[in-house]
Amino acid sequence: MVPVDAGDTTARARLGTWPHEPDIAQIVLLDHHMIPTAGHVQRWVELAQRSDPRSIRTGALFPPAAAAFVDAGFEVIDTLALLEITLDDRSARRRPLASTQRMRTSHLPEIVALDRDAFGDGWSNDERALRDITAATPRHRSRVVLRDGHIAGFAISGQSAGSGYLQRLAVRPDARRRGTASALVDDALRWMRRRGAGRALVNTAADNEAAIALYRRLGFVLRPESLAILELAAR
Numbered sequence: 001m002v003p004v005d006a007g008d009t010t011a012r013a014r015l016g017t018w019p020h021e022p023d024i025a026q027i028v029l030l031d032h033h034m035i036p037t038a039g040h041v042q043r044w045v046e047l048a049q050r051s052d053p054r055s056i057r058t059g060a061l062f063p064p065a066a067a068a069f070v071d072a073g074f075e076v077i078d079t080l081a082l083l084e085i086t087l088d089d090r091s092a093r094r095r096p097l098a099s100t101q102r103m104r105t106s107h108l109p110e111i112v113a114l115d116r117d118a119f120g121d122g123w124s125n126d127e128r129a130l131r132d133i134t135a136a137t138p139r140h141r142s143r144v145v146l147r148d149g150h151i152a153g154f155a156i157s158g159q160s161a162g163s164g165y166l167q168r169l170a171v172r173p174d175a176r177r178r179g180t181a182s183a184l185v186d187d188a189l190r191w192m193r194r195r196g197a198g199r200a201l202v203n204t205a206a207d208n209e210a211a212i213a214l215y216r217r218l219g220f221v222l223r224p225e226s227l228a229i230l231e232l233a234a235r
């Protein structure tokens with residue numbers, strides 16, 4: 001992804017392509033709280049159109065930013081629930097059911113395959129997108145749980161300005177309901193807390209009942225606002 005600004009450095013985004021879909025451009029805002037103007041959106045669309053994409057999609061946007069893209073003709077293609085947990089000394093479980101290890105570069109091919117199994121075509125990440133996720137925050141932590149020498153699950157987390165973000169979490173279908181995700185989330189929350197974060201945020205598809213049940217069980221609460229991913233047909 002290439003960082004670009006929209007004529008002023010307060011309006012920075014990364015331009016790239018949608019994972020596994022080189023003819024879909026993607027605009028990801030670098031500051032989640034920024035509200036772009038019509039001029040910013042227009043500039044990013046012009047830059048994205050230089051590669052003649054089939055369509056242009058956004059990353060997950062808070063409602064005020066999403067509204068700016070709707071005004072420019074984008075349509076919502078996915079709605080995401082946003083959950084939050086306040087981090088204190090009790091927010092991590094004491095005895096995780098699985099131990100986690102550092103994610104290694106050699107794990108990436110298996111992780112890409114797992115991500116595809118877990119999220120399906122259209123919503124899964126390729127290796128580049130996984131690297132972009134880790135680069136999205138100044139600090140990050142990437143962990144795996146191994147079972148029988150293979151990756152049963154992985155989590156990528158980040159931290160920025162006092163908040164922790166669970167960026168990606170997936171467990172192999174045949175390894176589910178054995179505490180793998182709980183152990184990965186627990187590890188991530190402990191790391192965020194150690195690093196001084198006061199809260200953690202995670203988003204997931206609004207209809208992802210398994211993930212929402214998992215996060216609520218671990219103490220997250222649903223925030224009232226939802227996030228949106230939007231798309232503009234470009235040809």
Ligand SMILES: CC(C)(COP(=O)(O)OP(=O)(O)OC[C@H]1O[C@@H](n2cnc3c(N)ncnc32)[C@H](O)[C@@H]1OP(=O)(O)O)[C@@H](O)C(=O)NCCC(=O)NCCS
Binds near residue numbers: 169209210
């Ligand atoms: C969501 C996901 C990560 C859960 O992984 P997991 O290892 O099976 O989760 P755990 O075993 O730690 O589950 C802990 C608790 O979460 C809840 N939970 C997990 N999966 C659930 C499901 N399918 N339905 C209902 N509740 C569920 C349960 O309360 C569960 O406790 P229990 O098994 O004692 O009832 C896994 O289903 C997955 O990878 N899904 C696809 C990708 C995804 O949705 N990622 C997260 C969203 S970004």
